[in-house]
Amino acid sequence: MSMNELLARFHDVAANPSAQMKKYLAEGKKVVLTAPVYTPEEIIHSMGLVPMGAWGGDLVLDRAKEYFPAFICSIMQSILELGMKGTYDGASAIVIPSLCDSLKCLGQNWKYAVPGIPFIPMTYPQNRNNEVGKTFVKAGYRRVAADLEKATGAVFSEEALAESIKVYNKHNAVMRKLDEALASHPEVTNAQRSDVYKSAFFMTKEEHTVLAEKLLSALNETPASGKVKIVTSGILCDAPSLLESFDALGFQIVADDVAAESRQYRTDAPEKPEALDALAEKFAAMDNCSVLFDVEKKRADLIVKTAQERGAKAVVLVLTKFCDPEEFDAVPVRRACEAADLPFVLIEVDRQMADLGQARTILETLRDSLNA
Amino acid sequence: MVSFGIDIGSTTSKCILLRDGQEIIGSSLVVGGIGTDGPRKAVQQVFEAAGISPDEASVSAVTGYGRSSWKDADFQVSELTCHAMGGRFIFPELRTLIDIGGQDAKAIALDKSGMMKNFLMNDKCAAGTGRFLDVMATILQVSVNELGTLALTAQEHASISSTCTVFAESEVISQLASGADRTAVMAGICDSVATRTATLAKRVGIVEPVCISGGVARNAGVRAALEKALGVKLLYSELSQHFGALGAAVYAYRKSGAKSE
Numbered sequence: 001m002s003m004n005e006l007l008a009r010f011h012d013v014a015a016n017p018s019a020q021m022k023k024y025l026a027e028g029k030k031v032v033l034t035a036p037v038y039t040p041e042e043i044i045h046s047m048g049l050v051p052m053g054a055w056g057g058d059l060v061l062d063r064a065k066e067y068f069p070a071f072i073c074s075i076m077q078s079i080l081e082l083g084m085k086g087t088y089d090g091a092s093a094i095v096i097p098s099l100c101d102s103l104k105c106l107g108q109n110w111k112y113a114v115p116g117i118p119f120i121p122m123t124y125p126q127n128r129n130n131e132v133g134k135t136f137v138k139a140g141y142r143r144v145a146a147d148l149e150k151a152t153g154a155v156f157s158e159e160a161l162a163e164s165i166k167v168y169n170k171h172n173a174v175m176r177k178l179d180e181a182l183a184s185h186p187e188v189t190n191a192q193r194s195d196v197y198k199s200a201f202f203m204t205k206e207e208h209t210v211l212a213e214k215l216l217s218a219l220n221e222t223p224a225s226g227k228v229k230i231v232t233s234g235i236l237c238d239a240p241s242l243l244e245s246f247d248a249l250g251f252q253i254v255a256d257d258v259a260a261e262s263r264q265y266r267t268d269a270p271e272k273p274e275a276l277d278a279l280a281e282k283f284a285a286m287d288n289c290s291v292l293f294d295v296e297k298k299r300a301d302l303i304v305k306t307a308q309e310r311g312a313k314a315v316v317l318v319l320t321k322f323c324d325p326e327e328f329d330a331v332p333v334r335r336a337c338e339a340a341d342l343p344f345v346l347i348e349v350d351r352q353m354a355d356l357g358q359a360r361t362i363l364e365t366l367r368d369s370l371n372a
Numbered sequence: 373m374v375s376f377g378i379d380i381g382s383t384t385s386k387c388i389l390l391r392d393g394q395e396i397i398g399s400s401l402v403v404g405g406i407g408t409d410g411p412r413k414a415v416q417q418v419f420e421a422a423g424i425s426p427d428e429a430s431v432s433a434v435t436g437y438g439r440s441s442w443k444d445a446d447f448q449v450s451e452l453t454c455h456a457m458g459g460r461f462i463f464p465e466l467r468t469l470i471d472i473g474g475q476d477a478k479a480i481a482l483d484k485s486g487m488m489k490n491f492l493m494n495d496k497c498a499a500g501t502g503r504f505l506d507v508m509a510t511i512l513q514v515s516v517n518e519l520g521t522l523a524l525t526a527q528e529h530a531s532i533s534s535t536c537t538v539f540a541e542s543e544v545i546s547q548l549a550s551g552a553d554r555t556a557v558m559a560g561i562c563d564s565v566a567t568r569t570a571t572l573a574k575r576v577g578i579v580e581p582v583c584i585s586g587g588v589a590r591n592a593g594v595r596a597a598l599e600k601a602l603g604v605k606l607l608y609s610e611l612s613q614h615f616g617a618l619g620a621a622v623y624a625y626r627k628s629g630a631k632s633e
Contacts (some may be wrong), residue, residue, distance in 0.1 A: 365452040
């Protein structure tokens with residue numbers, strides 16, 4: 001397959017998650033929804049179930065407001081909206097982690113708003129990188145596995161989990177390679193780059209790894225051309241009109257610190273005698289994310305370092321409205337960029353933004369100032 | 373060489389004609405922005421004012437929220453870039469520009485050479501914008517300009533604590549119902565806009581000279597309140613509302629080489 005054919009395939013999957021879900025259900029597989037930001041997909045995968053990302057969608061919020069107040073993260077609201085409207089019908093369960101206050105509300109609301117799809121909580125500790133934290137995480141994973149057995153009839157085993165961890169580690173490695181390779185391939189648009197990441201939530205990791213490896217090979221055959229290099233940061237950066245603006249204004253995302261993109265693939269599970277310990281170690285080692293407690297806010301420095309390494313001219317923080325963890329981090333990120341003399345802009349987005357006029361103005365101004 | 377700049381805003385359309393990038397030979401301002409006949413009328417008026425035909429303008433640029441809807445310009449530029457250029461044209465040493473328009477507010481920090489080094493826009497919200505003043509002036513049954521002038525005569529300043537326009541409207545009505553002095557309420561309204569804008573401006577960093585632009589710049593009450601909130605003298609020009617169009621004309625002139633290539 002050529003690069004364009006591969007990118008078209010990624011787009012088809014990213015743009016049609018419902019079709020993917022129907023396909024897996026038609027194959028007799030059971031689908032388990034995984035809510036943002038980090039869910040133990042490896043456990044779901046190891047039980048022969050298909051993990052399917054549930055990050056909401058760009059739709060008008062109507063019924064979710066029966067449960068949520070107005071000023072809360074639109075990603076959470078849209079997940080509940082899709083659940084209430086039946087878009088996720090057919091899923092055997094949903095795993096919702098406790099990584100922010102809005103996610104906790106989503107879990108509690110889900111039980112009543114979407115009773116047909118069992119809610120499985122994954123409660124993470126704030127202090128994750130010590131023995132108590134790891135024990136707590138492991139207990140949480142055991143509960144997820146037990147709840148999945150109850151909801152789906154599938155059976156959990158440490159041996160199967162060890163195999164799934166290998167599958168996920170391999171996928172992580174390929175995604176990291178792809179991230180690096182895409183930085184020198186501006187002919188891949190920002191919208192296409194987003195499709196590569198987004199599609200990973202809607203395919204089994206085996207399938208996505210194969211496609212990503214093919215894209216890596218295809219990329220090596222294409223020449224590079226110049227655009228203004230930027231690094232994006234935030235929870236989500238997949239709004240079509242925003243990506244279209246990046247592309248139209250001549251920006252190239254050469255790296256990201258986006259929760260739904262590269263943050264997912266930074267950390268591998270290490271080898272351990274017990275697979276659940278390996279998974280708990282993975283969570284303990286994860287860092288540089290607004291929903292993972294870090295008093296030193298090292299994420300800000302990582303963003304600057306990444307931007308410098310990739311030759312980015314600016315950092316664009318795509319802030320999901322009412323996302324408290326990201327709002328807290330925005331200040332240290334801005335300060336770190338300013339200290340490094342790296343232009344920084346903040347764009348507020350939500351799932352219901354049909355008009356990104358203000359975002360476009362900010363991006364145009366950034367481009368003008370970088371080109372001046 | 374004549375360059376032409378047009379700024380299509382949310383409530384008004386402004387035009388400037390510039391000779392050789394130095395001399396303003398015509399300006400116009402028409403009430404009516406995006407989606408109205410305002411831009412066309414503003415164009416017609418500016419050429420009439422300058423006494424030249426549209427063919428004599430050899431290069432043009434459009435800015436403002438309606439810029440993407442105007443297809444006749446050679447260049448399309450963001451309003452932040454244009455306001456910075458327009459402000460620097462009038463005040464050559466300018467380091468900070470605060471623009472308060474009909475639907476948003478912006479703060480721009482410039483370095484010594486006039487290059488934009490930082491900028492911020494307010495959230496899409498009527499509070500702290502011209503729209504807020506429009507709503508309040510309607511309640512008080514005065515024009516926006518009168519509201520500003522009368523606010524300067526206030527002996528006391530009422531406190532408008534709500535940051536939301538809708539809630540502030542209720543608050544103003546309650547204050548009037550309680551017998552508060554009208555000029556005190558007007559001063560409180562100006563303070564409310566100034567406080568919100570000052571917060572934005574302080575986030576980009578205030579370096580003098582500081583100027584104010586946009587339609588709200590014409591409001592003397594807001595200017596006085598903003599000077600107090602920022603603790604600096606604000607530069608003001610009668611052309612403040614035209615800075616976007618002026619910057620567009622300057623931009624078009626500077627880019628005219630690119631067009632002719």
